[in-house]
Amino acid sequence: MAGKGIAMFPNRGDAAELKDGDWQLSLLNLQDRILQRVARSRSLALSSTRLTAVLDRARSIRAIVFINTNASTAGRKRVRAYGPAISDAPDGELVWQTGSEASDGWEDIYPRERPTAQMQWRDPNFWTGRPDAESLVGSTQSIITIMPQLFFVSRFTVEFGDQSNDDGFLDLGRLFLAGQWQFSLNLKPGVELGFLARSTSARSLGGTLYHSRKRHPRTMRGSWDYLPEPEMLSQLYELFRQAGTDLEVFLVQRPDDVVNRQRLSWLGRMPELPPIARGVSPGRAAGSLTFEEIV
Structure with missing residues (x-):
């Protein structure tokens, strides 16, 4: 099932409580359908570029996405999903996080975009395969985090490490938090x-x-x-x-x-x-x- 297409609906992010971090343009902009209205951090400090999304109630969620961002190609993220509060974990139990134990949950915002075999030796991004800044111009970039399965989630914490961003701040656009319809059969050839x-x-x-x-x-x-x-x-x-x-x-x-x-x-x-x-x-x-x- 992992390779089958996914249509995610409805967006549970609009009913979430958004807090934490230090944002000069409000986190409420993440709940605006106009993508150009963004939340903007006051600085690139880790304490500034973080947020917590508390859902209206625990729901089955497969992905958390931020649509329209200025995150640099060197940026990293750490997303943690928490289940409903229980007696020995009043703030909710950690059910999933990005990355690995070795990376303490951190992973690249932009993973490898081009296989090494399709690149030239002198390309500036030859070793990483990540897109360069020029290639991102003219398209809406999203920070996409897809969990391996549905999890029953009541709260997300999201952290960004993007200190090399030339803009001096981090912009995050529309927040999309949703469950899924994952197709049992992929669309027929010829999409x-x-x-x-x-x-x-x-x-x-x-x-x-x-x-x-x-x-x-x-x-x-x-x-x-x-x-x-x-x-x-x-x-x-x-x-x-x-x-x-x-x-x-x-x-x-x-x-x-x-x-x-x-x-x-x-x-x-x-x-x-x-x-x-x-x-x-x-x-x-x-x-x-x-x-x-x-x-």
């Missing part, structure tokens, strides 16, 4: 990945072509021919019914593909809700899924 062309061009009277460059949201379109009908009705049907064409869904197309996680995971909406075809074979149904990135 279409593309961009919504939004730049415009016009010619002057003299024939010179002028361009107005815009961001190009990513798009994805795929389908299933034989998904189990109970899953189609309890998951895709309910996703269509509850999210509609306006509510946010966070899509992770290939959870195991760390190299391409930034490319294949984004906050989006479903611009269309195509019908589900039931009974294409005994106990099976057909359906499709279309996503458009929110920028």
Whole structure:
């Protein structure tokens, strides 16, 4: 199941209490659907670039994501998830954390993006494989933490170590905390990945072509021919019914593909809700899924 795509909905982050750290632009901006409204730390000190998210109640959570960040490619993070309070752990028991024991839970915000075999010896990021600052321009970068399974979580603590950030502060955009629908069968081969062309061009009277460059949201379109009908009705049907064409869904197309996680995971909406075809074979149904990135 680990390699199957995941559609995450609904966002539990909007009902969470956000606190801790030192933020000159409020943590409440993490609960604003306009991605450009960010929480901004007062400095890059570890005491400043940390936060706690307390959920309205304990919920099944698979991922915690911050959409639209200025984190540098050298940045690190430590995420800890706590379960409900119990008698011998009144603040909740630690159920999962990033990293390893050797790293004390710290891991890179941006893992290796390109295999060494696809790089040139003189590339400045040859050894790390992480993206360079230039390659991040023009796309929405997310800090994505996917847990290996659903955990019953009541509180997250998140810490960032990004002292080399040239901006002198850390920006965090939209917070997305959600459970999952992890597909039992991946979308059939031929998934279409593309961009919504939004730049415009016009010619002057003299024939010179002028361009107005815009961001190009990513798009994805795929389908299933034989998904189990109970899953189609309890998951895709309910996703269509509850999210509609306006509510946010966070899509992770290939959870195991760390190299391409930034490319294949984004906050989006479903611009269309195509019908589900039931009974294409005994106990099976057909359906499709279309996503458009929110920028």
